[in-house]
Amino acid sequence: MSNLDSSRGNWSSKVGFIVAAAGSAIGLGNIWRFPYVAGENGGAAFVLIYIVFVILIGLPVMIAELSIGRNTRKNPVGAFKKLFPKSYWKVVGGIGVLTGIGILSFYAVIAGWTLQYAVKSITSPGYINYTEEQGAELWQNFFSDRENKISVITDNNLSKDSTEAMTDEKIDIILNQFSGTDEFKSYKEKKMGQLHTDKIFNDFVSNPFLPIIYLFIFIGLTSAVVMGGVSAGIERWSKILMPVLFLLLIILAIRSVTLDGASKGLEFYLKPDFSKIKLETFARALGQAFFSLSLGMGTMITYGSYISKRDNLVTSASSVVFFDTLIAILAGLVMFPALFAMGMDPAGGSGLVFVVLPSIFAKMPGGIFFGAGIFLLLSIAALTSTISLLEVPVAYLVDDKGWSRKKATILMGLAAFLVGIPAAVSFGANDWLTKIPILKVGFLDFMNAFFGNYSLSIGSLLIAIFVGYKWGVKAVQREVEQEGNIFKLKLIWAFLIRFICPIAVVIILGYIIVTQKYF
Ligand code: TRP
Numbered sequence: 001m002s003n004l005d006s007s008r009g010n011w012s013s014k015v016g017f018i019v020a021a022a023g024s025a026i027g028l029g030n031i032w033r034f035p036y037v038a039g040e041n042g043g044a045a046f047v048l049i050y051i052v053f054v055i056l057i058g059l060p061v062m063i064a065e066l067s068i069g070r071n072t073r074k075n076p077v078g079a080f081k082k083l084f085p086k087s088y089w090k091v092v093g094g095i096g097v098l099t100g101i102g103i104l105s106f107y108a109v110i111a112g113w114t115l116q117y118a119v120k121s122i123t124s125p126g127y128i129n130y131t132e133e134q135g136a137e138l139w140q141n142f143f144s145d146r147e148n149k150i151s152v153i154t155d156n157n158l159s160k161d162s163t164e165a166m167t168d169e170k171i172d173i174i175l176n177q178f179s180g181t182d183e184f185k186s187y188k189e190k191k192m193g194q195l196h197t198d199k200i201f202n203d204f205v206s207n208p209f210l211p212i213i214y215l216f217i218f219i220g221l222t223s224a225v226v227m228g229g230v231s232a233g234i235e236r237w238s239k240i241l242m243p244v245l246f247l248l249l250i251i252l253a254i255r256s257v258t259l260d261g262a263s264k265g266l267e268f269y270l271k272p273d274f275s276k277i278k279l280e281t282f283a284r285a286l287g288q289a290f291f292s293l294s295l296g297m298g299t300m301i302t303y304g305s306y307i308s309k310r311d312n313l314v315t316s317a318s319s320v321v322f323f324d325t326l327i328a329i330l331a332g333l334v335m336f337p338a339l340f341a342m343g344m345d346p347a348g349g350s351g352l353v354f355v356v357l358p359s360i361f362a363k364m365p366g367g368i369f370f371g372a373g374i375f376l377l378l379s380i381a382a383l384t385s386t387i388s389l390l391e392v393p394v395a396y397l398v399d400d401k402g403w404s405r406k407k408a409t410i411l412m413g414l415a416a417f418l419v420g421i422p423a424a425v426s427f428g429a430n431d432w433l434t435k436i437p438i439l440k441v442g443f444l445d446f447m448n449a450f451f452g453n454y455s456l457s458i459g460s461l462l463i464a465i466f467v468g469y470k471w472g473v474k475a476v477q478r479e480v481e482q483e484g485n486i487f488k489l490k491l492i493w494a495f496l497i498r499f500i501c502p503i504a505v506v507i508i509l510g511y512i513i514v515t516q517k518y519f
Contacts (some may be wrong), residue, residue: 010306016235017307018319020384023238024299025324026245027385028110029292031378032353033452034328035335039346041284042276043268047332049282053289054325057504060496061295061460062317064467067479069304070313075395076298079305083471092462093396096298099459100392101412102451103297105419106444107389108222111382112214112424113354116204118375125368128358130196138195139188149175155343156187190343193362197355205351206428215420218379222386223413226394227406238384242323245377249330252357252374255364256338265340269332280517283508287453292324296456296463299388302395312485314493334360350445390416423447441519449519454509461505468498 011017038046072079077093120127130138142148149171150163158174159166178184205211256262290296307313335353338360339346348355357374361367390412397408426433426443433443441449467476473494480487487493512518 010308012235014308014311014316016239017303017311018316018323019238019242020235021294021300021303021316021320022242022323023381023384024294024303024388025292025320025385026242026327027381028107028114028378029288029385030324030328031249031331031381032110032114032350033448034288034292035332035356036348036350036352037284037288038269038332039336039339039348039352041278041281042273043336043346044270045272045274045277046281046285047269047329048272049277049285050288051325053286053504054293054321056496057286057460057501058289058293058295059317059321060493060501061290061464062293062300062321063314063480063493064463064476064497065295065298065300066304066307066313066317067476068463068467068471069301070307070309071475071479072301073305074301075305075399076301076392077396078399079298079301080466081400087470089466089470092459092466093298093301095455095459095462096296096301097393097396099297099451099455100299100389101416101419102447102455104219104222104386104389104416106423106447106451107382108218108386108416109211109215109420109424109444110350111218111379111386112211113205114375114382115218115379116210116214117354117358118372118379121368121372121375125372127200128197128362128368128371130192134196135192138199139192142191142195146171152178152187156183187343193359194342194344194355197358197362198351200358201351201354202428208425208429211424211427211429212421215424216417218383218386219413219417219420221383222390223409225383225387226390226413227409241377241380245374245381246327246330248370248374248377249327249334252360252370253330253333256334256336256341256360259338259341259360259363261341261343262337265337268340268346269336279511280515283453283512283517286505286508287449287457290456290460291452292328293321294385294388296459298392298459302392303388305395310483310485313480314485314487314489350448419447439519445519454512454518457505457509461502461509464497464501464505468494468502473497 011020034050038050068079068083072082074082075093076096077090080087080089080093083089143152146168150166153159153163153171153174156178158178163171257266294300304313307316331353335356336346339352339356342356342359344356344359346352358371361371364370390409393412394405394408397403397412398405401408422430422433423444426445428434435442436446439446467473473490476497477487477490477494480490
């Protein structure tokens with residue numbers, strides 16, 4: 001324990017904080033959300049915009065949040081109250097508390113999927129392979145549909161004519177010619193693999209019970225750790241397991257990049273094609289930056305409240321941002337080469353990792369071993385993130401409302417579970433929630449956009465305004481420059497937090513509201 005007077009507990013060292021904060025930041029946001037959002041938004045050009053936002057907007061907001069937290073030693077609501085007791089700024093903290101529950105509710109659903117894949121890899125390791133009969137059946141189902149037949153023609157460039165108006169006879173003639181070739185054989189094999197991993201995924205997520213059970217388990221695990229208190233629970237887990245996750249990702253990236261046909265994926269992921277950028281791409285990249293760095297709802301205020309005055313907030317924040325971005329980029333390097341090698345669609349949506357990863361394992365010696373490992377580690381990475389989501393409302397109720405930690409944890413965990421149930425059945429189990437009328441998205445996707453993009457963007461905007469114009473950039477500079485620490489780029493930071501962050505967020509949100517391209 002370092003020089004803290006309060007009994008709230010704190011990180012055991014600077015490294016302890018970095019590990020815990022990186023544990024919060026690194027999670028499904030990097031490995032599940034980043035690749036599929038990048039895939040939906042054109043690949044490399046999105047990645048570039050994302051990185052720019054992380055550096056120019058994410059890092060400054062993180063420094064702001066950590067300063068507020070360390071200065072006040074409070075949860076987000078208490079922090080604003082302490083600095084300006086009679087103002088409405090505490091509402092920003094209140095939005096953060098609600099957002100924590102909102103994100104936790106759907107995040108834990110995806111974490112539950114991850115856990116279920118880990119369990120499946122251990123209990124029925126054969127799941128990534130299919131028997132000849134299964135393959136034949138999948139192919140037959142696929143090939144009996146006109147749309148699918150047309151996709152075979154376009155996938156393989158079999159005809160120069162427009163396929164729209166093609167007669168069924170013509171389609172069959174073209175495909176008959178194709179079916180004798182070697183290309184057809186390898187295409188069919190790829191397709192069957194893809195249909196198989198799709199089927200496993202869809203069977204699971206559309207099940208009306210299993211995803212709810214795993215949601216419950218995951219929230220239970222999260223609550224158990226949060227009840228145990230901060231540094232004992234969070235730090236210890238992250239310190240050992242994050243490096244292992246990193247190593248496994250590197251191995252998978254190597255396998256993925258060396259698959260036949262991987263180069264197209266590399267090009268998609270690394271060679272920017274700016275014609276693919278639409279204005280809403282900026283909104284997705286901004287939301288993803290806040291989400292991935294755990295910003296905009298006071299997580300970093302809460303985590304900052306446990307940092308020692310001796311630590312340099314700027315270098316700590318920079319390390320967290322660096323590791324978080326590294327893992328996201330690496331996850332893309334695992335996903336895209338494999339995805340293109342298997343002939344899958346990069347804009348496949350939120351199921352992406354769950355269909356791409358198993359198809360990589362199927363092509364690796366000892367693949368199932370890696371499968372179990374990666375899904376287990378991903379579950380743990382998700383756990384260190386859900387902990388930080390639940391910690392915000394719990395810290396608020398404990399500090400400000402005088403609740404016991406146990407009562408706060410149980411009630412908030414229960415709330416997240418209940419709100420998570422509709423998200424858990426929004427992938428086929430319940431038709432209405434799978435495609436909500438008018439919105440035309442599923443409930444989980446809606447929660448993900450509402451809380452995971454917009455609520456965080458608004459939260460970050462308000463935090464930037466608060467620090468830039470109310471509390472003042474000088475206060476942050478003083479907070480950073482304690483015990484001999486120097487804030488080297490403080491003028492640049494002040495410029496970014498006062499002008500670039502608020503203006504960028506307002507323009508981007510304004511555009512989304514005007515065009516109503518919310519999802
Ligand atoms: N950043 C985490 C991830 O990438 C998710 C997360 C944890 C989060 N705490 C948060 C997101 C607070 C926003 C705000 O998986």
